[in-house]
Amino acid sequence: MRRLDADPANWPEGDLEREAESAEKILAWMGDGRRELDEIIGTGEAANGQVKATTAADGTVREIVITPRAMRLDSQSLAEELMLAVGRAQDDAERQGRRLMTDALAELLPDSGLDPRDLEERVGRMLRSFERP
Template identity: 75%
Template sequence: MHTFDADPANWRDEDLEQDAEKAAKILAWVGDGQRELDEITGTGEAADGQVKATTAVDGLVREIVITPRAMRLDSRSLAEHLMLAVGRAQDDAERQSRQLMTDALADLVPDGGPDPQAIEEQIGRLLRSFERP
């Protein structure tokens, strides 16, 4: 792996070809990766499985399931269990999306590339930028 040199006089043809191949792989993954990200759903439960939630990777709630037994809870407890299940589903979707990104980067970045922990932190910051207030 070579380091980037901003001076074009020092660019080598083989380095440019390798960079072009990497860029092509990344661009191909962006299309596929976005489809894969869009298909991720997170699941979470609360109240011993009486309240279940499914969310999309963007955090939006796709489904809520409340068992008849959970309907006997007072409204405050039910609301807390709903929020807990949704939060767990969102965490699950985020974990899956981070894993997808980490796996993709491992395939695209050769050994000796950027630190995986640093990449994970950058991905986390990127994903948090899409969170709703």
């Protein structure tokens, strides 16, 4: 990845303008991107599809569906299956958010020299900073 010298006097001609343009593009995307992130719904299931969960991008549980058959499980097993379905939904939402941000940054900064795998790892770390407790 390209490193920017902290002293603008050492920047090659045109770098400041390119960096400013990139910053403007990122700021413009942030409003739309926030809306897109807010629309992400993760889904997960457990107990052979008898327990289903949906979550928002921030991990908030939106819905849980438990079939009558799943209600036959003992309380400990049902709780474990619920946690598994919710965890899977949260993982799904995180994957979608990471993909959205990685794709957007790659599009906004095509000549940044960012390695897509490195970018995805950085985005993942950033998203995990908002993780549920």
